[in-house]
Amino acid sequence: MVQHVKLARERRKRKSRIKALIFFVALLCLVTGGVLTLKNTAEHTQFTAIDGTHDSQYQALTPTSSEQEATSYDDELLGQDDEVDQVDLNEYDKLPEEAQNAVDDLLAAADQAKRISDQFSYTVVRGDKLKDVLEMSGLEDETSQILIASYPELKNLKAGQQIYWMLDNQNELEYLNWLVSEKEERIYELKEKGKFARQIIEKKSIWKKDVLKGKIEGSLRASLHKLGLDNRQINQLSTALQWQVNISKLAKGDNFAVLVTREYLEDKLTGQGNVDAIHITHNGTSYYAIQADNGRYYNRQGETIGKGFARTPLQRQARISSPFNPARRHPVTGRVRPHKGVDFAVPIGTPVILPADGVVEKVAYQAGGAGRYIVVRHSRVYQTVYMHLSKPLVKAGQSLKRGERIALSGNTGISTGAHLHYEFHINGRAVNPMTVKLPGTNSGMADKERKNFLVKAKSAERLLSLKN
Ligand SMILES: [Zn+2]
Structure with missing residues (x-):
């Protein structure tokens, strides 16, 4: 008996050490994440330390004539x-997806770690009484007496049965789950x-x-x-939605409905589930994201990310007067002035066309x-930038x-000289707009898959009706 209590104490000590370790690791992850983000920004903003070997390459690309x-x-x-004129899109939404997921995972892990600390499990061996089991968490005999007084079946534990239990903040038994058999708990x-x-x-x-229905309160x-x-x-x-509607502009009172498939054990949710579709109304327009068999989400028509990205933001092909070049040098000062975009030689007044929603x-x-310049965000990940404009035709916050x-x-x-400077950013870093693998261009479904999807979409639409 004394040994049992001792064991329980040691177990608790070990648990608190594990708890401390998990906390420390979580902290370390956060710090590393922060440093990486800073490093990214630094790389982005000071692209100066590039050796001269690129120089000759640049010379070859640039006309050497004095004509500018x-x-x-x-x-x-x-x-x-x-x-x-600027809008601050939700800070959280601005984080690169990986960073977001890392933060989410971290929060989940921390939550889990906290729960584990007061959670116990045990497999019954022959001769065990309930008090023997509960003693492992330092509980007194009294608890098992109270339980058995109300529920005498607890007198008959059988070898091999599993017991999970949790203590509350006062170290009292709060929850006990007895797996009597595979079929019953x-x-x-x-x-x-x-x-x-x-x-x-x-x-x-x-x-x-x-079908879960709600109204926007705070953020989506x-x-x-x-x-x-x-x-x-x-x-x-x-x-899936941000290609169609400006999520940060969804307002208090906008209606939405979500179709989920969830696992129930009796009447209780197990926490397992899948989101099949969502329907949101904003300013009288309906927006949908519906999952296809391939796991991706599409709008009602089976489109995703608008119709993908166009290669250039122009109606017609235009001559490139200066290519993307991180090692470009200023012709007069000789200093490295990275060219983070591509210059199209177009006459003043040429329409600039948005390459993606x-x-x-x-x-x-x-x-x-x-x-005059414009920055457009296409998702959490992509942005495009347009410079030296004569006339902007849009305002910050506009969904296009x-x-x-x-x-x-x-x-x-x-x-x-008259030109359009165009940049393409991935997670805040400029990449070559002429060679980047454009997002969304391969997201189409095969014919049969698409047929299935449209059937699914029809039924989702019916189930998620928001008309009263
Ligand atoms: Zn330029």
Whole structure:
């Protein structure tokens, strides 16, 4: 008996050590994440340490004549804006998806770690009494006496049965789950001091489709959380919806309905489930994200990410007057001035066409650099930037479709001739717009898959009707 108590104490000590370790690891992850983010930003902003070997390559690409090409050596966004119209898209949504998932996982792990600390499990061996089992967590005989007084079946534990139990903050038994057999479990839950309620569960899980309806309160994320969706599911839905509607603009009172398939054990949710579809109404328009057999989400028509990205933001092909080049040197100063975009030689007033659905993040003016410029966000991951414009045709916060005119090109800011400077960013880093693998272009479904999807979409639409 004394040994039992000793064992229990040692177990607790070990548990608190594990708890401390998990906390430390979580902290370490957070710090590492932060450092990586900083490093990313640093790489992005100071691309100066590049050896001269690229230079000769650059020379080959650039006309050596004294005649200046339409381009700019001052098209970095680091300078001061002289005018700015900007929306702050939700900070959380701005995090790269991986970072978001890391944070979500961390929170889940921390939550789990906290629960594990007061959770015990044991497999009954021959001759064990309930008091022997509970003693492992340092509980006195009294607890088992109270339980057995109300539920005498607990006198007859059998070898091989499993018992899980949890203690509350006062180290009192709060919950005990006795797996009587594969088909049956009995749960005893503390209701008030000295009183336990029993629940007998015939284990037979079923999967049911449920429609959950709600109104936006706070953010979409918070509202979906309230309905019991987990972070992974919410991220999937946000990604699927943000191509269609500006999620940060969804307003209090906007209606939504979610179709879920969830596992039930008797009447209790097991926590296993899948989100099949969501329907949101905003300003009288319906938006859907519906899951296809391939696991991805599409709108009602089976489209995803709009119709993908166009290669350039122009109606017609235009000559490239200066290519993407992280090692470009200024012809006069000789200093490395990375060219983070591509310059199209187009006459002033050429329409600039949005290459993919997105939300205008910023419309600004920098006299000593980029001139009039626009930043558009296409998802958590992608942004495009347009510089030296003569006339913006959009405002920050505006939700736009692929193909819409956003501006007229120009020669504003510091520029050596009429051109459009175009940048493509992935997670905040500029990549070559002419060679980047464009997102969304391979997301189409095969004919048969698409047929199945459209049937599914029809039924989802019916189930998720928001008309009263
Ligand atoms: Zn440029």
